[in-house]
Amino acid sequence: MSPLNVKTKSRLSSRVQDIQPSGIRRFFDLASSMDNIISLGVGEPDFITPWNIREASISSMERGFTAYSANAGVLELRQEITKYMYNRFDVDYDAETEVLVTVGASEAIDIGCRAILDPGDEVIIVEPGFVSYSPLVSMAGGVPVSVGTRIEDDFKVSAEQIRAAITANTKALMISFPNNPTGAVMLREDLQEIAVLAEEHDLIVFSDEIYAELSYDNQHVSFAALEGMKERTILISGFSKAFAMTGWRLGFVMAPPDLLAAMLKLHQYSLMCAPTMAQYGALEALKSGMDDVERMKQSYKQRRGFFVESFAEMGLACHMPGGAFYAFPSIKATGLTSEEFAEKLLYEEHVAVVPGDIFGAGGEGHIRCSYATSMDNLQEATKRMKRFVSKHL
Amino acid sequence: MTDKELEILRIIEEDARIDLNTLAKMTSINEEEIKAILKKLEEKKVILNYSTVVDWSKVPQAEQVTAMIDVKVTPKRGVGFDEVAERIYRFTEVQALYLMSGAYDLQVVIEGKTMQEIARFVSEKLSSIDSVISTTTHFQLKKYKHDGIVFEEGEEDRRIVVTP
Ligand SMILES: Cc1ncc(COP(=O)(O)O)c(C=O)c1O
Numbered sequence: 001m002s003p004l005n006v007k008t009k010s011r012l013s014s015r016v017q018d019i020q021p022s023g024i025r026r027f028f029d030l031a032s033s034m035d036n037i038i039s040l041g042v043g044e045p046d047f048i049t050p051w052n053i054r055e056a057s058i059s060s061m062e063r064g065f066t067a068y069s070a071n072a073g074v075l076e077l078r079q080e081i082t083k084y085m086y087n088r089f090d091v092d093y094d095a096e097t098e099v100l101v102t103v104g105a106s107e108a109i110d111i112g113c114r115a116i117l118d119p120g121d122e123v124i125i126v127e128p129g130f131v132s133y134s135p136l137v138s139m140a141g142g143v144p145v146s147v148g149t150r151i152e153d154d155f156k157v158s159a160e161q162i163r164a165a166i167t168a169n170t171k172a173l174m175i176s177f178p179n180n181p182t183g184a185v186m187l188r189e190d191l192q193e194i195a196v197l198a199e200e201h202d203l204i205v206f207s208d209e210i211y212a213e214l215s216y217d218n219q220h221v222s223f224a225a226l227e228g229m230k231e232r233t234i235l236i237s238g239f240s241k242a243f244a245m246t247g248w249r250l251g252f253v254m255a256p257p258d259l260l261a262a263m264l265k266l267h268q269y270s271l272m273c274a275p276t277m278a279q280y281g282a283l284e285a286l287k288s289g290m291d292d293v294e295r296m297k298q299s300y301k302q303r304r305g306f307f308v309e310s311f312a313e314m315g316l317a318c319h320m321p322g323g324a325f326y327a328f329p330s331i332k333a334t335g336l337t338s339e340e341f342a343e344k345l346l347y348e349e350h351v352a353v354v355p356g357d358i359f360g361a362g363g364e365g366h367i368r369c370s371y372a373t374s375m376d377n378l379q380e381a382t383k384r385m386k387r388f389v390s391k392h393l
Numbered sequence: 394m395t396d397k398e399l400e401i402l403r404i405i406e407e408d409a410r411i412d413l414n415t416l417a418k419m420t421s422i423n424e425e426e427i428k429a430i431l432k433k434l435e436e437k438k439v440i441l442n443y444s445t446v447v448d449w450s451k452v453p454q455a456e457q458v459t460a461m462i463d464v465k466v467t468p469k470r471g472v473g474f475d476e477v478a479e480r481i482y483r484f485t486e487v488q489a490l491y492l493m494s495g496a497y498d499l500q501v502v503i504e505g506k507t508m509q510e511i512a513r514f515v516s517e518k519l520s521s522i523d524s525v526i527s528t529t530t531h532f533q534l535k536k537y538k539h540d541g542i543v544f545e546e547g548e549e550d551r552r553i554v555v556t557p
Pocket residue numbers: 043103104105106107130176179180208210237238239240246249250251557
């Protein structure tokens with residue numbers, strides 16, 4: 001049967017068609033086509049999940065915990081999460097009505113957006129930032145509005161910058177500190193002025209704190225721990241980074257009961273529940289994994305020290321990232337764009353980094369280099385980058 | 394012990410060959426201060442040696458046998474465990490010696506070229522010490538992990554090359 005000779009509508013929704021494929025993907029394809037590369041492009045820990053966590057998950061399967069869990073997640077895990085978050089970050093949530101175990105922080109961002117956005121609602125996204133925020137806001141019918149941070153401000157965002165982007169349609173604000181890709185952190189007083197603004201304009205604040213444990217110089221301050229902010233915060237975190245559990249696909253979201261119930265509704269229809277065996281691994285992570293978190297954190301911190309200093313030797317400006325495991329040096333001195341720099345570096349020296357423009361406003365002129373790789377790799381990579389930069393300065 | 398000293402110890406315990414410059418960057422402690430710290434720790438015998446973990450089973454010329462020997466001892470009047478221990482650890486074949494709680498008193502780790510060599514050591518040297526009541530010798534068959542290092546494991550990076 002031949003199709004009717006009329007111009008048919010695309011099979012794909014216009015919403016999906018409007019979304020740009022991630023620039024990460026392009027770089028992945030480029031880097032994968034080459035041999036012997038040292039990758040500083042990986043946005044995840046180089047540790048394997050600690051054995052006690054893996055063992056607990058295996059054991060849960062041996063004991064037959066292979067069925068669906070409660071939609072919101074295994075209750076005991078939710079209880080451990082609330083205890084952990086209270087002890088570590090001074091936020092007080094109810095395990096029964098204010099916590100949802102998700103398929104990674106990624107899902108939490110998605111259902112958070114879908115739970116609160118009507119068509120045309122604007123979400124201010126602080127960038128450079130995680131690549132999923134803007135597409136997920138769009139997919140939920142919202143309108144992403146970028147606010148770019150700058151190296152001069154250590155990639156912190158100020159209330160004035162946000163205020164300038166607020167319109168009558170602004171519904172929410174998306175922040176994430178410690179930040180991917182900049183490694184920036186915000187101190188209590190920095191967050192405090194954002195809190196005042198959020199109150200003033202009645203904003204819902206997405207605070208993606210997945211890197212909270214990896215704060216090297218100051219104790220992390222949760223946005224939800226600020227006076228009066230819990231009511232308007234969707235606090236997102238997970239196990240991927242601190243516990244080296246990226247492949248487990250397990251995160252969580254904490255929010256006041258009305259917001260949480262809305263997210264749970266979406267979660268229940270699209271996911272049913274997070275993987276049960278992963279939840280049992282996470283339970284062990286919270287019960288006895290903190291020593292491992294500390295050990296891994298010390299190791300990142302040492303590598304940060306080594307790596308960040310080497311940019312000064314190369315002649316590239318780099319701020320001291322207070323958290324996560326990324327350095328975000330400026331490559332403007334080379335006169336190359338981020339994409340050119342990253343591509344040439346890959347071809348000429350076989351070192352993979354991620355061009356900063358991929359992470360949105362403020363990212364151009366920078367590259368993201370992950371130091372979650374072995375010291376041997378870091379030493380070799382910095383040697384090659386020095387050679388590369390000296391050719392292009 | 395200061396935090397700085399502790400941090401340096403933790404790093405060089407993993408990698409004794411790390412160069413000073415790298416160590417300085419990793420810890421944000423300057424090279425001169427690191428040198429001074431190392432010197433002090435060596436003098437205080439906190440740092441005893443910078444050694445190498447070798448998998449001798451991969452070296453055909455250097456085949457050797459390791460045994461753990463449980464030793465029961467009667468400490469004689471005026472002769473404590475320490476004196477007996479000293480008489481044992483002075484033998485160069487003895488790689489390690491520990492005072493243990495439980496079913497026996499001293500654990501001797503000894504290395505030799507052959508089982509006969511070890512057997513001779515046990516019967517001629519160890520058993521003949523006055524305070525030694527009995528010995529039980531266990532031969533090591535395979536080394537899986539030693540000093541925190543897993544033998545035979547190539548833990549390659551299984552991550553994909555670029556991720557968000
Ligand atoms: C800031 C940020 N948020 C969320 C995620 C996603 O984490 P998860 O593995 O929990 O989905 C990442 C992962 O790279 C991230 O960097």
